[in-house]
Amino acid sequence: MEASRDRDGLANILIVDDTPAHRLALEAVLEPLGQNVLMAGSGDEALRLLEQHDCALVLMDAHMPVLDGYETVETLRRRAELRHLPVMFLTAMFCDREHAARSYALGAVDFITKPFEPSIVKAKVRAFVTLYQYHQRLKQQERRLASEVAAREAAEKADRLKEEFIAVLGHDLRTPLSAILFTAQRHADARDASGPCRMDGRRIAAMANRMGRMIDHVVDYTRSRLGGGLPIAVAPADLAELCRAPLDEIQAIYPESVITLVVDGDTRGVWDADRVLQVFANLVGNAVRHGDGTVRVSLIGVDAWVILEVRNGGEPIPANAMAHLFEPFRPGEGSRGGLGLGLYIVERIVHAHGGSIRAESSSQLGTTFTVRWPRYPAGHEDSVSEPHHNPSDAELRALLESATTIAIVGASSNPDRPSNEIMQLLLDAGYRVIPVNPRETEVLGQRAVASLADIGERVDIVDVFRRSEDTPAIAAEAVAIGARALWLQEGVSNEDAAARARAGGLTVVMDRCIGVTHRALRIAPKR
Structure with a gap:
């Protein structure tokens, strides 16, 4: 039963006594507690009030006409919502042990004989009011927590459905995109086509490739969110050899840029080559597009690690963007048409290998991304073998x-x-x-x-x-x-x-x- 209070925030205390003077006297004793006092002149009236109000405690006179205190308590105990309601018996006539035992058998919390000491009764009632208020706060917390859990579960379900939809959509887009790319490439390479036609074919092919990369990012994003991380398939590789191909491709696309590669130490280990290439291509591509055209890539083999650094000059990354750099769906400054998933995917790939990535950016030193690759990712040590x-x-x-x-x-x-x-x-x-x-x-x-x-x-x-x-x-x-x-x-x-x-x-x-x-x-x- 939800609490119904005559004054908000106060507990209800029900006094049941067939003598009006006794009710008034008891009300005066309890007034300093500052709670809401309800009064009933009979057992029947008490039961009606209990249907309308949630009470912290009932002070019940044992001797009353028609329906005495014992019969009243027996009746309310048959109601599930009142089975554990605290009842304190007050009596001037039934002072023997037999009546006291009967009171406790009905679940009474106390049996007090009249005349009573007002301070003692007030202290006992205050204790039950405190317990009641504590219990009410617990119920409020339970309801709030249940509401929060339900809201969180609903949000998680909605997020999962959204990500599953994105994954399916990304997968289904590949087939028509492949057809577009094939047709565009055929027009771009057709010897009997006009110059504008070949140019259009190359432009469409470039846009289709760009869209393909965006789809790849979306699929990787949903894999990382739904599958507990990006899957990797490791094999022995040399990072210095791996990175040369994407560097050459980026240099061909941006011939005006100056891209240098510095290798120091042993750069061999066990990695997922395709995933590593994604990291190289993204970091170096970003450095070329957002920097001043000068990019320095270094690979340093140190003990159990190979450290990759990609550094470019130019304007630094804004401070407000640095805090969210590796979060999904946050396109970088100056990005055009991207989804903002590139660096998120990079961070997930590095994490899947057991490595770490950080970024530093300032107007004096430019922007540097540092990736620490473990030579042998945790859980993949068995993949290590001599040639x-x-x-x-x-x-x-x-x-x-x-x-x-x-x-x-x-x-x-x-x-x-x-x-x-x-x-x-x-x-x-x-x-x-x-x-x-x-x-x-x-x-x-x-x-x-x-x-x-x-x-x-x-x-x-x-x-x-x-x-x-x-x-x-x-x-x-x-x-x-x-x-x-x-x-x-x-x-x-x-x-x-x-x-x-x-x-x-x-x-x-x-x-x-x-x-x-x-x-x-x-x-x-x-x-």
Whole structure:
């Protein structure tokens, strides 16, 4: 029941007594508390008032005609909203222990006999009023918090729907934009077209490319907001080599600008090359467009970091813009037609690599963006590996000639599969060949086993024709059974398996096509 007060902000105290003089006397005792006092001359009147008012406390006379205090309390306790209403019994007639026990059995908070000490009653009532007011404040806070949570959830849902819509829209725009770009480029390159036609084609192509970059930014923005961050796929790379291509492209677009690159130290590490190129292109492009035409790009390898600095002269970035530089949808000074997502995407890419970015700008020193790239992003240490060097053909031939038993993981009885052809080639050459495939019972007359661990004899070479996600476990099994070599199809996704095999002392062959290599080596029949 919501509080209904005769005077705003005050608690209601209900006095129930069939004697008017007693009600007035009790009202005078409670007047210094400054609260709102309600009075009822009977149990029935008290129940009617409680339907209209939320009370902090009821002072109930036990002895009344028709409906006495006990019966009145029994009735109000049957109402869910009044079940826990504090009731203090006052009586001059029922002063024995039996009536006191009955009062407490009905949930009374006190049992006071008349005559009473006014200061004691006032103090007790004040305590219950304080508790009531504290409880009311808690309920108000709960309602306010619930309202805030509901508003926040509604806002988050609206934001998510908006971002999902932007993502879908950005994706769906790519197809018509690609058609526009293709047509424009065809007109721009058409030898039989007039000069103005080719010029229009180039202009449309340039605008389509610009729109494509804007769509890319929108898609990246929604990925970062909806997917918990931009995804990265890292691989060994050299930042100095990576940045040369975008620098050359920007220099060609702005031939009047002076762009210099300074490299100091080891700039190799493990990064997502495409994402790093986005950062380079954005920072250097901004420096050229918004600076005085002189841009200095430096790459410095220091311990576990490679530090990128992009510096340009010219007017500094306004102080009010510096505080929001990496926030989304804040186009920079002088930007034309951009969405204001470029630096936001740059910051997200750097963050995804575990790095940091900061900007400094002044009229004396110009504007400098500094990016600290960790050589090995957190969570991607397993991607780090030394460049793999395959054995020479002579070494491979020697490996094959010294081998006796070869296991083919993924061997298939399907004659159209490469593994079937290679197995036949090796059988014809006199090798003991063991097909490993849990879905086959026999391949080319040889009993198949479910895994390398089921072979039960020495294996010299393990040829792998399986999905790349399975190869790390296969490499571990090859080490466990004491194989001498692991032969894998070439691919970045097999690098982890290769690293495990090398760590176990195996010779590793990363081959573009195992079958071609085997045939090219002209394997001689075993004796």
